[in-house]
Every structure is written in structure tokens, then in C-alpha cells.
Amino acid sequence: MALDGPFDRKPVGFIGLGHMGSALAAGLARSGHTVVVYDVAGPGRAPVGTRWAEGIAEVARDADVVVLSLPDGEVCASVLRELVASDGRRSECVIDTSTIGVTAARNLADDLSAHGVSYVDSPVSGGVAGARARTLMVMYAGTDEACAHAEPVLAGLSDRRRRVGASPGQAQALKLANNFLSATALAATSEAIAFGRAAGIDMAVMLEVLNASSGRSAASSEKFPEHILTGRYASGFTNSLMAKDVGLYLWEATDLEGPAALGAVTAAVWEAFAAGEPDVDFTRIYPFVAGTGDGREVPDGADGTDCVPRSRTARESRTTSG
Incomplete structure (x- = not known):
């Protein structure tokens, strides 16, 4: 044209x-x-x-x-x-x-x-x-x-x-807000899917239901079906760039004295992912969060322990609390 x-x-x-x-x-x-x-x-x-x-x-x-x-x-x-x-x-x-x-x-x-x-x-x-x-x-x-x-x-x-x-700078503010939301949704969806898989639910079934429910996002409707469920992990955007963008969001939000509690949590997750597996496709956040670490789906019959390698299981928390 x-x-x-x-x-x-x-x-x-x-x-x-x-x-x-x-x-x-x-x-x-x-x-x-x-x-x-x-x-x-x-x-x-x-x-x-x-x-x-x-x-x-x-x-x-x-x-x-x-x-x-x-x-x-x-x-x-x-x-x-x-x-x-x-x-x-x-x-x-x-x-x-x-x-x-x-x-x-x-x-x-x-x-x-x-x-x-x-x-x-x-x-x-x-x-x-x-x-x-x-x-x-x-x-x-x-x-x-x-x-x-x-x-x-x-x-x-x-x-x-x-x-x-x-x-100049106003479009940057909007882009950082967008990438913060994208990063948060993808990380949170990864954790939710790992939770469901640990309970024995098929990933495709989870996505079908989530995408017809209030938990739907671009993460569940696009990133997971196109890149994670298929094992392609080929969005063309790296985790290191996403970590940089979320870090910028947190820095700018703090500088403007705006709310940044969720920004701090999201930034920490992506910083850890980028440090552990630098410059891989950002959709590989799912195996990182799930604990498989190699791009493979959580296997059928998994007891769920491998899905949360950086924290205690719920059972351990209940038996050691108080």
C-alpha cells in the first residue's frame, strides 16, 4: 500500500x-x-x-x-x-x-x-x-x-x-503500564495453570474454561494456546527485555510517588526469571514458575510439589504455622 x-x-x-x-x-x-x-x-x-x-x-x-x-x-x-x-x-x-x-x-x-x-x-x-x-x-x-x-x-x-x-514520555508511560499488565497477567496465569495442573486438570481444559470466564486475559487467550500449550515458545520477545520494562515501570512509578506494591512483586519475579534463564522467550515464564524449568508441561500425575520450588507446599505451611 x-x-x-x-x-x-x-x-x-x-x-x-x-x-x-x-x-x-x-x-x-x-x-x-x-x-x-x-x-x-x-x-x-x-x-x-x-x-x-x-x-x-x-x-x-x-x-x-x-x-x-x-x-x-x-x-x-x-x-x-x-x-x-x-x-x-x-x-x-x-x-x-x-x-x-x-x-x-x-x-x-x-x-x-x-x-x-x-x-x-x-x-x-x-x-x-x-x-x-x-x-x-x-x-x-x-x-x-x-x-x-x-x-x-x-x-x-x-x-x-x-x-x-x-x-515526549507520555507514550512511554502508557507502554510501561501496558507491559506491567502483560507481565503480571502472564506470571499470574502461569501460577494459576501450574496450580490446576498439580490438581490433575488438563491444561487445554483449563484454558477453555478460563477463556470463557472472568479470569480471561491475553495471557490465557493468546500466549498460552499459541506458545506454551504448543511448546513453541516463539513470541519474539525475550524475558530479559520484559524484566527491563517492568523494572522501568517500577522505577518510574516510584519516582512519581504512585502505588507500586504489585509492581514490586511482578518486577521481582521477572528479574529472577531473567537472571536464571537470560534472553529466552518470555513465554517460558510458565515452566519457570511451574518449576519444570525446561519448557516441558507439568506431567500427568504430578503431585504438585514440583510446581512451587521456591516456596513450601500448602501442606507444609499448614503443619508448621502457628
């Missing part, structure tokens, strides 16, 4: 070609944009239909709008320092799809403004599959001028977009 408007004839820069970045850059190219891409890992990551740049400076010279999809705020800051310092820089607008936190987004916006570059805070949610299907939720925040500059490119990323505020 080619997009109308003055920006569809100008190359769009894209820096960061991990699982999500590659899918987003490919989608931009399919939507009719000329996309100039770069990743420190090398040209092997360049999606079909894009043009490889030899470095950040080349992207800065060729592209009016540059999209970032990077792992954290420090990497974003490093890339943008090189971008704005590039000789012959053409870039005037940065769209940051990375999840970096409210404070980092505000700081980057201020730093770029000093160099005459606008910044649109634009994290995404929906996974690699959503990026490929154009069902990804693109939430974005920035000044009117910055958003007007960015919107033709944002339209190339997804059919689902929502401006959530006028200040």
Missing part, C-alpha cells in the same frame, strides 16, 4: 534490526517507503526491500525521518549523539519505537531539540506477528509539529495508531 503525501518520496531511516525492528522496517518498505537501514550486527539483518547503510552517518545524510528500534535508553542516546553529529545531516525528526522509560524519552527530546531535531516518543505493542499483520498498536506522543512530521511514517508502521499526548 503506497502512502500519499510529501514524505513517501523521501527515504526513511531505520536503525535497530532485531526481531521487532526488522518486522517494522519490512512493513515500512511494503507500504511504499524507501527505507535505509542500519544495525550494528551487520547487513545480514537488512529486510528484503530495504537499502543497507554503512553506518549511522549515512542514515543521517539520506533520511529526513529516522526510526529507532533499540534495546534501551543508553543505546538510543549513543545512536542519537552520532546521528546529530553527522556531517551533511538531513535528519530532522526521530521516531523512537524503543521502550526506554519516561525520563529517558524526555531527556532525548530535550537533547535533540538543541540540535534542531524533533522527537516523537512512539513505543509499540503487539509483537512481531502484529508488526507483520499491521495490527500493532502504535502509541505516540510529541508536539503538534513533530507528530505532523512523523505521521506519514507512523502510518507505514501499522493501521492502528493513537496519539496519546503532546509531551
